Amino acid sequence: MTVLMWISVLALAAWLWLLLGQGFFWRTDVRLPSGGAPPEGGWPPVTVVVPARDEAEVLPDSLPTLLAQDYPGPARVLLVDDGSTDGTAEVARKLADEVPGGLPLSVHSPGAPQPGWTGKLWAVRHGMRLARTEPAGPDPEYLLLTDADIAHAPDSLRRLVGAARSARLDLVSQMARLRVVTGWERLIVPAFVYFFAQLYPFRWINRPAGRTAAAAGGCVLLRAQAAARAGLPDSIRGAVIDDVTLGRTVKRSGGRIWLGLADGVASVRPYSGLRPLWRMVSRSAYAQLRNNPLVLLGTVAGLALVYLAPPVTAALGSPVGGAAWAVMTLTYVPMLRYYRQPLWLAPLLPVTAALYLAMTVDSAVQHYRGRGAAWKGRTYS
Template sequence: MMALAVLCALIWTGLIFCHGRFWQAGPILRPAPQIQDSLAGSTGPRPAEIAPDVTIVVPARDEAESIGTALASLLAQAYPGRLSVILVNDRSTDDTAGLARALPDPHGRLSVLDGANPEPGWSGKLWAVSQGVAEAERQNPDGSGYILLTDADIIHAPEHVATLVAKAQADRLHMVSEMVELQCESLAERALVPAFVFFFTLLYPFARVNNPKSRTAGAAGGTILLRRDMLHRIGGIPALKGALIDDCTLAACVKQAGGLLYLGHSCLARSIRPYPGPADIWRMIARTAYVQLRFSPILLVLTVLGMVLVWLAPAMLALFAHGPARWIGAATWLVSIGSFVPTLRRFRLSPLWAVALPLIAVFYTAATIGSAVNHHRGRGVVWKNRAYTQAIPHDGRTNPSEPTGTAPAPDSQTRESA
C-alpha cells in the first residue's frame, strides 16, 4: 500500500509540474479592442491592417436540426475582407441542403455543394472537406488567405472569424484552433462532458501544442483556421486521407512541416449538439478511443493501468488504506480533484462534481474498452450511418498507403488511426 501511495504521488507530481500545465484554465482567445470598436461602429482602425480572404468549409451530413442556425452565424460574420462559406452536403438523407439553400444570403457568401459518395480509403468527413477545399481552390485559385474548417453544429459570434485571423496574423501562426464551448445542460452532460475537455487537455496540453520546440501537436475540429499555403505545403487534405481523428492528424502534419500552432478555448463559438444521455456520450467516446490507441491491445492495457493509477488508486487509498499510505493517498486524491476544478468553473458547474472524478474515469475507461471490443469483433466505428471497419495506420507523419483488397461496401469506408 505504501509503495502504491508513493507511486501515485510521484505520478501526480509529474503531471502537475511537468505536463504543460494541462490542469489550468488554458488560453482563451478574446476579440481585440479594435475588433470590438469596429463592431460598435467606431471609425477607428479596422480589425486587421490586412484582411485576407477567408473561405469557410462546412461538411454536413444529416444536420437539419442545426444547419440553419450554424450557417446563419457564419453568414453574419463581421469580417472586413472577402468571406465565403462552402457547405458540402455529404449525402444527407434529410433536408440539410434544402434548409441551407433557403437561408437569406444578402452578401452572396454561401455556396452549397452536393458531395459525391466517398472514394475508397477516405473517411466520410474528410472526403466532404476535400471537396469543399477543392471548390475553394476553384473560387480563389491564387492560393492566398485562409481556410476555416468548422462543423455544422457550431454557432459563431459575429466577431469570431475576425478574431481568429487577427490572432493568426499577430503571431504569424499557420494554424489557429479552438475547443468550442460544448453543450452542458442534461445531467449526463454535466457529469461527463467537462471531463471530455479535461482529458483532452491531458492528452494534448495546450502549452505544449503552442510551443514550437515541443513535438506535441493537437487541434479541436470545431474551429481550425489554416493558412492555404501551409495546406499546400503538407499535400492538401489528401495527406490526411482516411483519418478519423482528422483534427489532430492535421495539426501533426502542420507542425512537422515547420508550422506554428495555437490551440485554446473559445468564448466566441459554441456547439449546439446535444448528448442527452450517458449512451450518447459513450458512443462519442467509443467512436475514436481505440483509434487514439492505434488499435493496440498493449496500449489499451497500459491505458487502463494508467487510468487506475491516476484516478482510482488515490481515492481507494484515501478510503481504505491505513497509516501514512492513507494520508499520502488522500493528499494525492485532493490534488487530482483540484486539477479538475478550473475545467468545472469554465462550464459554470459546482466544484463538488470533482469528487465524482474517479467514477467518471471508470466510465471513460469502460467506453475505451468497449471501443476496443467493437474493433476486435469486427464492428469497427459507426458514425453518421457509415461503418469504418478497416485500419490504415496514419498519425500525420507519413502519407497513408492505398487500401488493398476489395472495395468497401456502399457507405462503408476505410478506418485509419490518428
C-alpha cells in the same frame, strides 16, 4: 511498506507530476491571442468550409451565426453535404435566404467518398478544391474548417484571422465550448476537454519548437499555403482522429500552430443521454491508442492507478491516497469553472474516469467486431 501504501505513493507521485510537469494542462487561461490592429494590406479573403452529414436538426442554431459574421474582408461559406438523408442541403439554403446581407453561401455534394477516405475529410477535400476553383472572387488566403454543429460569435472569424496574422500562425484552432445541460453532459463533457488537454497540453502545442501537436476539429483556421505545403487533406485522408492528425501534419511540415479554449465558439449539439456521449468517446478511443492491445492494457492500468486508486486507497484509510485524490480534485476545478458547473462535481472525477475507461475498452471490443470508428452509418477500419 504495504501494497496499499505503495499504490498510494505511486498515485500521489503521478499526480504531482501531472500537476507540475505536464504543461500545466489543468489551467484554462490559454485563449485566442489578440489580433490588434487590422492586418497590413487589409483583411485577406477567407473561405469557410462546413462538412455536414445529417445535420438538419442543428443547422438552424449554427449556420446563421456563420452567415452573420462581421468580417471586414471578402468571405464566403461552402457547405458540403456529405450524403445526408435528412434534408441538410435544403435546410441550409433556406437558412441562407433568412439572413439578408450575410456571407454568400453555396451548397455542394461530393458524392460517396473514395476508398481510403473518411467521409468528413472527403467533404473537406471537395470544399477546399471549390475554394480555389469556384469563380467567386480571389483565392482564399485562409480556410476556416468548422463543423456543422458549431456556432460562432459575430466577431469569431475576424478574431481568428487577426490572431493568425499578428502571431504569424499557419493554423489557429479553438476547442469549442461543448453543450453542458443534462446530468450526463455535466458528468462527462467537461472531463472530455480536461482529458484532451492532459494528453495534448495546449502550452506544449503552441511552442514552435515543441513536438506536441493537435487541433480541435470544430474550429480550425488554416492558411491555404500551409495546407498546400502539408498536402492537406490528401495526406491525412484516412485519419479517424482527423483534428489531431491535421495539427500534427501542419506542424511537421514547418507550420506554426496554436490551440486554446474558446470564448465565442460553441457546440450546439445536444447529448440527451449516456448513449450518444458513449458513442462520441468510444468511436475513436481505440484509434487514439493506435489499435494496439498492449497500449490498451497499459492505458487501463494507468487510468486505474491515476484515477481509481486514490479514492479507493483513501477509503481504505490511506492519507497518501487521500492527498492524491485532493490534488486530482483541485486540477479539475478550473475546467468546471470554465464550463460554469458546480464544484462539487470535482471529487467525482474518478467516477467519470471509470466511465471513460469502460468506453475505451468498448472501443477496442467494437474494433475487433468490425464495428470500430462507427459514425452516422459509416464504419472505418
